Amino acid sequence: MFKEGIKYRKCDNGDFIKLHEINQERFINKTSLTTFKVGERLHRNTIFLAEDNNNAVGYVFGMGSQDNPEEGWIRQIAVLKKYEGRGIAKTLQKLCIEAFKSMRGVRYVGLSVEPGNKPALCLYKSLGFKIVEPEQVYETIAVNGKLAIKDYYGPGEHRFIMKKEL
Known part of the structure; x- marks a missing residue:
């Protein structure tokens, strides 16, 4: 490792x-x-x-x-x-x-990731993280066919939420 x-x-x-x-x-x-x-x-x-x-x-x-x-x-x-x-x-x-x-x-680990950050998405997926739908309290936006939290870190800063079961 x-x-x-x-x-x-x-x-x-x-x-x-x-x-x-x-x-x-x-x-x-x-x-x-x-x-x-x-x-x-x-x-x-x-x-x-x-x-x-x-x-x-x-x-x-x-x-x-x-x-x-x-x-x-x-x-x-x-x-x-x-x-x-x-x-x-x-x-x-x-x-x-x-x-x-x-x-x-x-029981699980979560993180947020910029939808356009392909290296990070590949890394997280290789570790068993999966994109999940955000909680209903957030406004969402479709990005590449998946729901992201709209403006998570400010205007235009959308993020996917990913989780991994332990």
């Missing part, structure tokens, strides 16, 4: 800065430093880092649902551009899924 040279570990004190730095490079809609700090404190068992020579090159940010104890949620995953294609994202996802499996009562 581990690629040579890349080491994987759970989030630790002070790692929120590393998560934030990767996030700043990879995403247009940035996650705040405060969000990562709170995550480090409350969700460290489901946040994992990938490192190359002690330099953070990727992370997965998982969290348990406060509304539904049966649901784990993968909030975000990111790998530095120059490290893409090495299986790092897949390994990080597997670690997070295994962490959720070990939690009492968690």
Whole structure:
């Protein structure tokens, strides 16, 4: 499961800065430093880092649902551009899924994904995630023949919801 040279570990004190730095490079809609700090404190068992020579090159940010104890949620995953294609994202996802499996009562893991992000869709499907219909409280829009949540992250930022049974 581990690629040579890349080491994987759970989030630790002070790692929120590393998560934030990767996030700043990879995403247009940035996650705040405060969000990562709170995550480090409350969700460290489901946040994992990938490192190359002690330099953070990727992370997965998982969290348990406060509304539904049966649901784990993968909030975000990111790998530095120059490290893409090495299986790092897949390994990080597997670690997070295994962490959720070990939690009492968690029966499935969910995530959201941009409908046009074909590499992410392929990755998630290879791990057993399936696109599901969003809860009825959300306004939906058809994208590629599937229902997505309309404007999930703002105007035009539609997302599929995917889930994996544990």
